[in-house]
Amino acid sequence: MIGIRREDRSKWEGRVPLVPDDVKRLIGDHGLRFQVQASPRRVFREERYRAAGAAIVDDPRDCPIILGVKEIPVDCFEPNKTYVFFSHTIKAQPANMPALRRIVELGCTLIDYERIVDDQGRRLVFFGRYAGLAGMIDTLWALGRRLQHEGIENPFSRVQPAHHYDDLDHFEREFATVADDIRAGGLPEAISPLVCGFAGYGQVSQGAQHIYDLLPVKEISPEELSSVPPAADTCYKVVFHEEHMVARVDASQPFDLREYYQHPERYRANFFPHVPHLTMLVNCIYWEPKYPCMITRERFQELYAGKQPRLRVVGDISCDIDGSLACTTRTTDPANPIYVYDPTTGETRNGVDGNGPVVLAVDFLPCELPVDASIHFSRSLEPFVPGLARADFSGTLEQSGLPSELLRATIVYKGKLTEPYRYLESEIR
Numbered sequence: 001m002i003g004i005r006r007e008d009r010s011k012w013e014g015r016v017p018l019v020p021d022d023v024k025r026l027i028g029d030h031g032l033r034f035q036v037q038a039s040p041r042r043v044f045r046e047e048r049y050r051a052a053g054a055a056i057v058d059d060p061r062d063c064p065i066i067l068g069v070k071e072i073p074v075d076c077f078e079p080n081k082t083y084v085f086f087s088h089t090i091k092a093q094p095a096n097m098p099a100l101r102r103i104v105e106l107g108c109t110l111i112d113y114e115r116i117v118d119d120q121g122r123r124l125v126f127f128g129r130y131a132g133l134a135g136m137i138d139t140l141w142a143l144g145r146r147l148q149h150e151g152i153e154n155p156f157s158r159v160q161p162a163h164h165y166d167d168l169d170h171f172e173r174e175f176a177t178v179a180d181d182i183r184a185g186g187l188p189e190a191i192s193p194l195v196c197g198f199a200g201y202g203q204v205s206q207g208a209q210h211i212y213d214l215l216p217v218k219e220i221s222p223e224e225l226s227s228v229p230p231a232a233d234t235c236y237k238v239v240f241h242e243e244h245m246v247a248r249v250d251a252s253q254p255f256d257l258r259e260y261y262q263h264p265e266r267y268r269a270n271f272f273p274h275v276p277h278l279t280m281l282v283n284c285i286y287w288e289p290k291y292p293c294m295i296t297r298e299r300f301q302e303l304y305a306g307k308q309p310r311l312r313v314v315g316d317i318s319c320d321i322d323g324s325l326a327c328t329t330r331t332t333d334p335a336n337p338i339y340v341y342d343p344t345t346g347e348t349r350n351g352v353d354g355n356g357p358v359v360l361a362v363d364f365l366p367c368e369l370p371v372d373a374s375i376h377f378s379r380s381l382e383p384f385v386p387g388l389a390r391a392d393f394s395g396t397l398e399q400s401g402l403p404s405e406l407l408r409a410t411i412v413y414k415g416k417l418t419e420p421y422r423y424l425e426s427e428i429r
Contacts, residue, residue, distance in 0.1 A: 002032060002067060002389060003060025004049075006039030009070040012163070012334050014043035014370040015127075017067040017084070018385070019378040024052035030386045035060040043370040065388060069377075070364065074102050080414075082109040082393065089411065090114065091288060092427045100412070101428040107415035109393060115409035116384065123203075124405060125380045130366035130373035131317050132207025132284060134162040137171060138360050138368070139282055139315030140211070142338045146312045146352045152190050155181045162368035163334050172214065179215045186232025193228045195220075195236040195277060195310075199245065199294065199324075200284035204317055208282050212237060225277040238274075245271040245285075246292055264291045272299045275311060281357075282315040287324040297326040300343035304356050311357055314341075319363040327356070331363040 004023075007013040018026075018034075026032045034054035038046060046056045060066060061078065068085035077083070077099070087110060089100045103110050116125045137159065144156030155178045165171040187194055196212055198205050215235045220228060222244045228236055243255045247270035260267050269292035275281065283294075303309050316328045327341035329348060339361070340354035341347075352358050366373040387403040397413040411421045 001063045002034050002065045002385070003057075003063030004034060004036045004054075005060060005066055005068045005072070005076075006037045006042065007069055008073060008076075010333065010364065010367070011041065013070060013364065013367050014041050015069045015367055015377070016042055016044055016374045017069055017377065017381055019374050020044050020048040020052040020054075022378045022382045023049060023054050026382065026385055027053040030389070032386065032389050035063050043374060064393075071096060071099060074099050077102050077106055077108060079106045080108065081106075082111065082388075084111045084113070084388070086114060087112050087411065088114075089424065090421070092424055097427050100424065103412050104415050104417070104428060108412060109410065109414055110412040111388075111406055111409045112411050113381075113409070115411065116405050117408060118405065125377065125384070126203060127366040127373050127377055128203035129207035129210075130369050130376065132204040132209070133168060133211055133372075134365040134368040135204075135315050135317035135360065135362070136208035136211035136282060137162040137165075138337055138362065138365070139208075139280055139313055142313045142315070142352070142358050142360055143280060145338075146358045147188070147191065149352045150190075150308070152188050154188055154191065155185075161334060161337060162365070165369075166371075168369055168372045175211075175214055182235065183216050183233055187235075189230070189232070191279060191310075191312075192230040192232055193234070193236055194279045195225070195228060195238065196280040196282060197274065197278040198237070198239045198282050198284060199271075200286075200318075201239055201241060202284065202286075205239070205282075205284035208284060208315070208317065209237070209239070212282075222274055225274055228277065238278075240271070240274065244274065245269065245294055268292055269294050269296075271295065275299070275303060276309060278311050280313045280315065281311065283318045283325055285318055285324060287318060287320045289323075291324070293326060294324045295326060297343055297346060300326055300341070300356065304343050313358045313360070315360045317360075317365060319361050327359050328361050330361065332361045333364075334362060334368055337362050 023034050035057045036049045036054045037060050038056055050056055065082045070086055089096045113125045117123050138161050140156050141159045141161050144159050147154040148157050217235050217237050219237045222238055246267040249266055249268050271294045314327055316325055336350050337360055338358050339348040339350050341356045341359050342354055343356050391400045391402045393400055410418050417424055
């Protein structure tokens with residue numbers, strides 16, 4: 001018996017780990033049984049799960065395996081159960097250490113979606129593309145609002161935040177008129193050339209680029225940024241890879257990608273020279289404290305000392321607080337998704353008014369496209385569910401019969417941190 005719990009981290013969270021159609025297929029093809037916890041916010045209604053063959057319950061307490069999406073409150077864990085969700089613990093995130101400690105105390109097993117990877121370490125179950133899709137929609141909305149605040153009429157003023165649209169198709173139909181207006185009427189002279197920079201090139205970045213590419217776009221290289229000509233009917237795009245963002249401390253040595261990830265201390269940030277040429281920066285990189293900060297507070301102070309620079313909006317989809325971008329000092333939610341970061345004081349103000357970049361810092365962006373995101377995620381997760389259901393948790397982890405991808409994703413097994421995650425022991429004592 002597998003339970004699907006309701007999401008209670010945020011009132012905005014309507015996503016599900018498995019959609020009704022996939023639950024129906026798992027019941028029919030594999031004889032699995034499901035209990036779905038009643039929820040008023042879930043984007044797929046209870047009637048559809050009931051029609052698929054699942055039982056609707058107030059509490060899936062009879063289920064030894066519980067699937068969720070986001071973090072589970074500490075007081076919701078029950079002894080000896082297996083939980084599968086995004087725990088956000090592998091970086092020893094302080095806010096989630098109490099939950100990890102409780103999982104260990106109760107003898108539970110924790111399997112984290114973020115660690116379901118193939119033999120090459122590539123993630124197999126993820127929402128990343130939908131973070132990029134929703135984040136880019138919200139970034140364009142923020143640009144429209146900021147330009148309106150400056151008194152600049154612009155075609156992006158008609159864009160709404162992602163959660164205002166029924167689904168991705170609805171957005172794309174509406175957004176087509178914005179793209180048509182740019183082709184026909186051009187962009188305001190005050191923001192031409194309009195240049196959007198994408199830091200990173202993975203699934204998140206690809207989702208964000210998909211939205212931006214619906215406009216009349218011309219891609220340029222980072223080396224071309226300083227000589228981009230004004231073009232009323234063109235939106236420019238530039239994608240930054242690691243070699244565009246960092247450089248060897250020892251300048252006599254060439255950039256080496258493998259070395260950078262293995263020895264980031266040998267590298268320094270080299271991204272700022274690109275920033276003055278950007279209208280928008282969309283941050284999609286994976287970051288940890290061992291890596292350089294791409295734009296420090298001092299660099300933001302330099303950029304915003306004087307007249308309004310070209311950079312209006314930072315869509316920080318990666319959303320690492322005090323991380324790769326100094327402007328991201330706190331997270332936001334879809335009700336108040338943006339703030340202006342003042343580099344002089346380090347303070348923030350909700351909205352678009354103030355000296356500094358408008359920052360989008362929603363840390364669960366896929367919830368703004370819950371239907372599309374859930375369908376994609378469920379399709380990715382479904383192949384692993386039969387193996388999860390058949391696993392025998394009475395013996396050792398190696399004897400459990402879990403698929404290899406889920407073995408690698410097991411952070412805690414029956415109350416003990418597995419070998420790859422023993423480094424977390426000091427964080428939960």
